[in-house]
Amino acid sequence: MEVEILLARANRLINHGPVVLVTSQYKDKTNIVTLAWVTPVSHNPPLVAICIHKNHFSHELIKESKEFVINVPGEDLIEKVHACGTVSGREVDKFQKFGLTPIKAKKVSPPLIAECFAHLECKVEKIYPGGDHSIFLGEVVYVQVEEGLFSEFLDVEKVKTLHHLGANLYTTPARIIKVAD
Amino acid sequence: MEVEILLARANRLINHGPVVLVTSQYKDKTNIVTLAWVTPVSHNPPLVAICIHKNHFSHELIKESKEFVINVPGEDLIEKVHACGTVSGREVDKFQKFGLTPIKAKKVSPPLIAECFAHLECKVEKIYPGGDHSIFLGEVVYVQVEEGLFSEFLDVEKVKTLHHLGANLYTTPARIIKVAD
Numbered sequence: 001m002e003v004e005i006l007l008a009r010a011n012r013l014i015n016h017g018p019v020v021l022v023t024s025q026y027k028d029k030t031n032i033v034t035l036a037w038v039t040p041v042s043h044n045p046p047l048v049a050i051c052i053h054k055n056h057f058s059h060e061l062i063k064e065s066k067e068f069v070i071n072v073p074g075e076d077l078i079e080k081v082h083a084c085g086t087v088s089g090r091e092v093d094k095f096q097k098f099g100l101t102p103i104k105a106k107k108v109s110p111p112l113i114a115e116c117f118a119h120l121e122c123k124v125e126k127i128y129p130g131g132d133h134s135i136f137l138g139e140v141v142y143v144q145v146e147e148g149l150f151s152e153f154l155d156v157e158k159v160k161t162l163h164h165l166g167a168n169l170y171t172t173p174a175r176i177i178k179v180a181d
Numbered sequence: 182m183e184v185e186i187l188l189a190r191a192n193r194l195i196n197h198g199p200v201v202l203v204t205s206q207y208k209d210k211t212n213i214v215t216l217a218w219v220t221p222v223s224h225n226p227p228l229v230a231i232c233i234h235k236n237h238f239s240h241e242l243i244k245e246s247k248e249f250v251i252n253v254p255g256e257d258l259i260e261k262v263h264a265c266g267t268v269s270g271r272e273v274d275k276f277q278k279f280g281l282t283p284i285k286a287k288k289v290s291p292p293l294i295a296e297c298f299a300h301l302e303c304k305v306e307k308i309y310p311g312g313d314h315s316i317f318l319g320e321v322v323y324v325q326v327e328e329g330l331f332s333e334f335l336d337v338e339k340v341k342t343l344h345h346l347g348a349n350l351y352t353t354p355a356r357i358i359k360v361a362d
Contacts, residue, residue: 011347012347015217015218015345015346015347016198016217016344016345016346016351016352017197017199017217017344018198036197036198036220039218039220039230039232040217040218040232041218041232041314041316042311042313043312043313044312045312045313046312049220049230049232049311049316051221051223051230078358079360079361082360086362126309128307129307130222130223130228130230131222131224131226131227131228132223132224132225133222133228135222135230135309135316135318137311137316152348153346153347153348153350156346163197163344163354164196164197165193165196165334165335165337165357166192166193166196166333167334168359168360168361168362169334169357169358169360170358170359171354171355171356171357171358172354172355172356172358173344173352173353173354173355174352174353175352176350176351176352177259177350177351177352177353178351179260179263179350179351180260181267181349
């Protein structure tokens with residue numbers, strides 16, 4: 001079961017730099033794209049930025065619909081995460097092809113990916129030029145996380161996020177280190 | 182010894198989401214700020230984005246000088262990384278206070294931090310509004326990495342980067358995982 005968390009804490013699901021699956025929808029088209037180029041931007045309002053190549057299908061869908069969902073996958077999804085980054089949604093339905101389950105979001109139209117452990121629903125605030133990519137600045141409007149994985153912080157000893165080193169190489173967090181204040 | 186790497190590969194030093202130390206300089210003022218909200222943005226040209234709170238001293242310096250350096254620290258610097266994120270450079274010289282060594286950059290004015298294992302020198306291309314932060318979009322103009330740590334990819338089994346979970350909690354990469362293509 002997933003539980004809602006404070007919008008002000010949304011950034012702590014992606015603060016340590018995991019790769020994510022971003023879902024988008026416009027009219028009857030839905031897509032999933034694997035993104036490593038994602039960062040929190042602001043606490044108040046709670047903003048995040050995702051960078052998408054200008055030629056990609058998700059770029060087109062999000063530009064039109066002005067909504068997206070950041071789905072955070074665990075290590076168990078590594079093959080699907082990698083595969084979603086290597087084919088175009090113009091040619092295949094990635095939900096179907098990779099056996100991922102779309103479920104209804106609370107506040108936006110794009111579906112959540114049921115197999116991911118956390119979901120940040122976002123509405124696009126601005127689209128900024130960024131070379132061969134665009135920077136989609138989104139306001140987080142709803143956040144939920146699988147129960148037991150987050151209380152103030154993401155417990156990366158219970159759920160291993162994936163971090164993309166480039167090409168087909170990934171890494172995952174080892175232990176949590178606490179620094180004396 | 183550090184070796185220059187291709188600008189097109191700069192993104193692979195931060196692609197997996199490590200926390201970084203960003204150095205800045207304007208006139209006789211120099212500063213260091215710890216940032217987790219950093220992402221590559223574009224391959225060609227090679228762009229990166231760093232998000233800095235509007236009230237922070239580094240915001241002021243980078244807005245004026247239009248230059249910054251992303252210094253990537255290893256796990257050994259964890260106490261200094263955390264400390265650089267908790268005091269303001271308006272009040273202290275962080276190089277002096279935390280025993281970090283400034284060395285000359287190749288193509289920009291802000292100093293590199295000698296104790297970090299990789300350095301991305303950047304010139305600001307645009308400054309975009311992002312809620313309570315600004316997004317500094319920078320073009321990477323020179324990159325160097327400690328010899329032996331990078332050949333096409335960052336070897337996170339040899340150098341452990343730091344990933345910020347929030348407050349005083351960090352994590353580091355475990356092993357490298359290769360996905361079949």
